[in-house]
Amino acid sequence: xxxxxxxxxxxxDGLRRSRGGFMSRLRGLLTGDSASPETWAEVEESLIxxxxxxxxxxxxxxxxxxxRTSETAEAAVRAELAALLLPRDxxxxxxxxxxxxxxxxxxxxxxxxxxxxxxxxxxxEVAAGRRVILAAADTFRAAASDQLRHAAGADPxxxxxxxxxxxxxxxxDLVIIDxxxxxxxxxxxxDELAKIRRVIDRxxxxxxxxxxxxxxxxxxxxxxxxxxAFHEAVGLTGIVLTKLDSTARGGxxxxxxxxxGVPVRFAGVGERPEDLVDFDPAAFVAxxxxxxx
Amino acid sequence: xxxNLSDRLRTTLANLTGRGRVTEADVDAAARxxxxxxxxxDVNFKVVKDVVGRIRERAIGAEILGSLTxxxxxxxxxxxxxxxxxxxxxxxxxxxxxxxxxSLVGLQGSGKTTTAAKLARHVVKLGRRPLLVAADPYRPAAxxxxxTLGKAxxxxxxxxxxxxxxxxxxxxxxxxxxxxxxDTIILDxxxxxxxxxxxxxxxAAIDAAVHPVETLLVVDAMTGQEAVAVAQxxxxxxxxxxxxxxxxxxxxxxxxxxxxxTVTGIGVKFLGTGEKTDALEVFHPDRxxxxxxxxxxxxxxxxxxxxxxxxxxAKQLEEKLRKAEFTFEDFLEQLQQVxxxxxIGQLVSMVPGMGGIAKDAQDAVDRGELxxxxxxxxxxxxxxxxxxxxxxxxxxxxxxxxxxxxxxEVNRLIKQFSEMQRLMKQLAGGRGRGTLGGLSIGRR
Numbered sequence: 001x002x003x004x005x006x007x008x009x010x011x012x013d014g015l016r017r018s019r020g021g022f023m024s025r026l027r028g029l030l031t032g033d034s035a036s037p038e039t040w041a042e043v044e045e046s047l048i049x050x051x052x053x054x055x056x057x058x059x060x061x062x063x064x065x066x067x068r069t070s071e072t073a074e075a076a077v078r079a080e081l082a083a084l085l086l087p088r089d090x091x092x093x094x095x096x097x098x099x100x101x102x103x104x105x106x107x108x109x110x111x112x113x114x115x116x117x118x119x120x121x122x123x124x125e126v127a128a129g130r131r132v133i134l135a136a137a138d139t140f141r142a143a144a145s146d147q148l149r150h151a152a153g154a155d156p157x158x159x160x161x162x163x164x165x166x167x168x169x170x171x172x173d174l175v176i177i178d179x180x181x182x183x184x185x186x187x188x189x190x191d192e193l194a195k196i197r198r199v200i201d202r203x204x205x206x207x208x209x210x211x212x213x214x215x216x217x218x219x220x221x222x223x224x225x226x227x228x229a230f231h232e233a234v235g236l237t238g239i240v241l242t243k244l245d246s247t248a249r250g251g252x253x254x255x256x257x258x259x260x261g262v263p264v265r266f267a268g269v270g271e272r273p274e275d276l277v278d279f280d281p282a283a284f285v286a287x288x289x290x291x292x293x
Numbered sequence: 294x295x296x297n298l299s300d301r302l303r304t305t306l307a308n309l310t311g312r313g314r315v316t317e318a319d320v321d322a323a324a325r326x327x328x329x330x331x332x333x334x335d336v337n338f339k340v341v342k343d344v345v346g347r348i349r350e351r352a353i354g355a356e357i358l359g360s361l362t363x364x365x366x367x368x369x370x371x372x373x374x375x376x377x378x379x380x381x382x383x384x385x386x387x388x389x390x391x392x393x394x395x396s397l398v399g400l401q402g403s404g405k406t407t408t409a410a411k412l413a414r415h416v417v418k419l420g421r422r423p424l425l426v427a428a429d430p431y432r433p434a435a436x437x438x439x440x441t442l443g444k445a446x447x448x449x450x451x452x453x454x455x456x457x458x459x460x461x462x463x464x465x466x467x468x469x470x471x472x473x474x475x476d477t478i479i480l481d482x483x484x485x486x487x488x489x490x491x492x493x494x495x496x497a498a499i500d501a502a503v504h505p506v507e508t509l510l511v512v513d514a515m516t517g518q519e520a521v522a523v524a525q526x527x528x529x530x531x532x533x534x535x536x537x538x539x540x541x542x543x544x545x546x547x548x549x550x551x552x553x554x555t556v557t558g559i560g561v562k563f564l565g566t567g568e569k570t571d572a573l574e575v576f577h578p579d580r581x582x583x584x585x586x587x588x589x590x591x592x593x594x595x596x597x598x599x600x601x602x603x604x605x606x607a608k609q610l611e612e613k614l615r616k617a618e619f620t621f622e623d624f625l626e627q628l629q630q631v632x633x634x635x636x637i638g639q640l641v642s643m644v645p646g647m648g649g650i651a652k653d654a655q656d657a658v659d660r661g662e663l664x665x666x667x668x669x670x671x672x673x674x675x676x677x678x679x680x681x682x683x684x685x686x687x688x689x690x691x692x693x694x695x696x697x698x699x700x701x702e703v704n705r706l707i708k709q710f711s712e713m714q715r716l717m718k719q720l721a722g723g724r725g726r727g728t729l730g731g732l733s734i735g736r737r
Contacts, residue, residue, distance in 0.1 A: 109543065247486075247519050
């Protein structure tokens with residue numbers, strides 16, 4: 001219980017800096033038990049304003065209205081939103097017995113915060129006493145590899161292969177692979193990603209890499225299109241939702257989780273190394289409602 | 294999902310029945326789908342309300358022009374309305390004074406650094422001598438990235454030791470510009486959240502100190518509903534003179550631009566169309582209007598096609614498509630025709646319902662790939678172009694060597710081509726008559 005509260009507080013703190021969050025507006029609208037059609041229309045708009053998407057917003061409102069329970073309108077909307085998110089296994093971990101090193105493959109379009117996220121994750125795991133190896137398969141942009149390990153000029157797949165070799169040889173617990181940002185519309189770059197994935201499978205059969213899509217919370221409906229494309233190319237196992245400390249709500253993740261069955265694993269709530277939190281769906285929805293001006 | 298919405302909108306519009314004048318019933322039927330299309334395109338919901346209201350006013354009772362259907366007339370009205378809104382603001386890029394200071398501001402990850410390099414190349418073409426300034430002291434490698442880009446394009450980059458305050462970096466840049474006789478200074482500032490009061494005050498201070506002639510807000514084309522709030526917050530801190538919409542080479546519809554232009558009156562000055570430093574384009578409202586609508590710029594496409602494609606050739610091509618006799622020879626001809634029409638990426642994104650073909654043709658979206666494709670085909674013999682089935686392993690290796698490409702690329706092209714032939718066969722079989730595979734959205 002204490003952990004949940006701490007988690008919720010962490011998320012809230014991250015979100016609190018967002019003044020006038022759409023959910024605070026939403027909450028203001030939904031006090032009281034019966035809401036008028038106009039109110040429901042405003043609720044729908046508030047969801048759209050949070051990038052939930054027009055179709056999904058309509059669906060959530062319809063379902064909330066149709067609920068025949070004695071809860072308040074606010075509780076109904078919260079419940080319907082929460083129902084869109086996947087149940088989490090509390091035992092989920094990056095690490096699995098018999099699978100060492102654990103491998104995390106990080107990908108996404110340009111500018112979403114992959115490298116920063118990896119820095120945060122590495123910091124966290126190192127602080128927890130793990131041996132971590134970072135591989136920068138981002139050979140397109142020299143500066144990014146300066147932020148992590150220098151590996152410029154090589155074929156990305158070869159870099160990954162070497163990193164996995166090194167990881168196995170040095171008894172690392174975790175290998176995190178950073179890839180260059182790429183638009184999902186560039187098929188040659190998506191092919192490259194698929195190739196990287198195959199290299200991992202070949203070098204470490206059964207590694208089942210945690211394949212994380214890093215998604216910027218300010219992204220609109222294209223976020224779903226991105227997720228679908230990356231999922232088709234390499235098979236995602238999770239999402240990292242970054243820049244949640246901005247005014248954006250990241251509402252597109254509702255559609256992503258429902259459509260792809262891929263859960264948001266982490267949330268980025270700032271630029272410091274410690275600004276990475278485990279994503280808790282209930283806390284996410286609750287914190288959205290709690291965030292006040 | 295993108296295609297589905299376009300299809301729904303197309304179907305709705307195709308079913309409009311008005312003749313002579315657009316009826317209110319027609320408009321009501323269309324308004325809902327237009328609203329959904331705009332929201333799907335990330336146009337801000339308040340702007341959508343406003344825009345749909347205006348479209349209703351313009352459309353009801355509007356005369357249906359020439360040989361258009363009611364649906365096509367409504368499309369034209371919607372298109373015109375969006376173009377008008379996107380044309381808002383001052384869209385001219387102003388360079389005045391010596392030094393002329395250009396400041397790039399925006400959220401983290403929007404593409405400022407790459408855009409700075411692109412702008413530098415752009416102003417060189419305008420006869421200027423730019424100095425790039427790494428004005429981001431917070432992100433570890435940000436200055437490195439700009440320095441690397443500057444070196445690649447042979448433009449000097451001013452940077453300062455870690456820990457230097459941004460305002461001091463900027464002042465130092467002015468000195469350096471004088472020393473190197475550079476007349477244009479491009480400031481690549483740090484990405485910042487609008488909620489960060491300290492950082493927002495920082496750019497206000499820079500503005501007060503160096504008075505940029507252009508303060509350009511760099512916005513990612515995939516930005517969602519918050520785009521307006523972001524633009525308003527930046528505009529409140531500094532006099533934003535224009536917008537640069539980046540990563541437009543993706544498939545985000547770019548509604549953020551419409552929202553920002555409509556609410557703040559800030560004009561879109563440039564589009565970032567790729568990661569290379571030459572990928573900066575001047576903004577055309579009509580092209581983005583079609584893209585936002587998700588329908589493609591049908592009218593312009595038809596016009597353009599009629600201009601550049603010889604009518605007889607078009608007829609012959611249609612025949613070949615129908616009979617699936619399309620060969621590499623024809624493909625080469627088409628490549629050349631298409632290059633005349635405009636950037637293929639824009640062209641492909643302009644054509645709704647291309648479906649599977651567009652996906653394969655998407656490989657050629659990157660202009661570089663198009664040239665390589667052309668080289669591969671040119672390395673084929675005429676016989677090989679007409680009968681691709683004879684292209685065995687030895688021939689493929691020869692073609693790869695001759696075109697300066699690689700065997701995998703040649704294999705891929707041949708595979709994609711036969712898939713394209715198959716799809717074209719389906720397309721020719723599925724659609725009725727009509728130009729370019731049945732683009733008209735209604736029949737008279």
